[in-house]
Amino acid sequence: MKAATALIHTGALNHNIDIIRAMAPNSRTWAAVKANGYGHGLVEVAKALSCQADGFGVARLEEAVRLRAGGVIKPIMLLEGFSSSAELPMLEAHNLQTAVHCTEQLEALEKANLEHPLHVWLKIDTGMHRLGVRPESVPEFIERLNACPNVAKPLHFISHFSCADEPEKPFTQQQIDVFKTLTNGQLGFKSLAASSGCLIWPESHFDYVRPGISLYGISPMSERCGVDFGLKPVMTMTSSLIAVRDHKKGEPVGYGARWFADRDTKIGVVAIGYGDGYPRVAPDGTPLLVNGRKVPLVGRVSMDMLTVDLGPDSTDRVGDEVVLWGGDLPVEEVARHIGTIGYELVTNLTSRVELVYT
Secondary structure, three states: OOOOEEEEOHHHHHHHHHHHHHHOOOOEEEEEOHHHHHOOOHHHHHHHOOOOOOEEEEOOHHHHHHHHHOOOOOOEEEOOOOOOHHHHHHHHHOOOEEEEOOHHHHHHHHHOOOOOOEOEEEEEOOOOOOOOEOHHHHHHHHHHHHHOOOEOOOOEEEOOOOOOOOOOOOHHHHHHHHHHHHHOOOOOOEEOOOHHHHHHOHHHOOOEEOOOHHHHOOOOOOOOOHHHHOOOOOEEEEEEEEEEEEEOOOOEEOHHHOEEOOOOEEEEEEOOOOOOOOOOOOOOOOEEEEOOEEEEEOOOOOOOOEEEEOOOOOOOOOOOEEEEEEOOEOHHHHHHHHOOOHHHHHHOOOOOOEEEEO
16 A cells, blocks of 8 residues: 555656657757656656657756756756856856846856856747846847857847747737747747647747646646647556545534535545645545546645545445546646646655656
């Protein structure tokens, strides 16, 4: 009998990147493996994709160093760039590429004493207004980066969508147009599309696409599931029943007595809780799978356990497997019940959860 276990299906991972590459046949692929491979295991995901991805995108230097220590030799890009000039020798030593999105990073590159130039991606703020160089400052940044001996030539260009998962909004096309205008005539590679762009904005594919959540079989669009795009879920989150209890009509269960039974029934206690990363805020009715059928969560999620209503005719037994999401229960469906997104569920898993690769 196992407690919280995430089964990671590497064949599904390989299938998904093939689907994405087929959607962007003229683009190379940066596979986003930040946040511990979106909860699926940083090094293990990168190794599984090593024959199909052209490179890997991470958020922080520590993630890149772990990939290199794990034997990953393909290009790695710091999507947020470096945080201080002290990190530049590490980028050089580990042959890392970096985004540059602000004046501080530009000045650090200009002042650095490096033996070898770094591959740099100028991050342009086309409308996200989070990171990036504003359009009016792009010409100056291009001029200074091209003049900097610490920058390998040609200079590359990157930006990020803000509303690409909402295709009814016109803002995405505006961002595409701004990116095209600002990079027109530039020799370097260009990259704009993350998962939403890969799946529904073909005009944004450019030289590189950067799939993230879609690699893991999860839709970036809250109202759709990965299977709608031909993707397969990579993670099956499982646990086990550690108790099956008779429960009387009118009795509550769990902290705060939030839920009361409206009939005599059987309650299943599942060995997973917010200490494993399952959201404490999950409401009554959030679905789980027990022996292939959907059952509702009832009562408040505890640190180590949660409870489900198995029904009065249940024949479920202690030790039976419970699926929290994956397979016939898409993580997107669970996320909608909880009021969040699939990204958060898979990346919030704690170190107590065992990752098993199949």
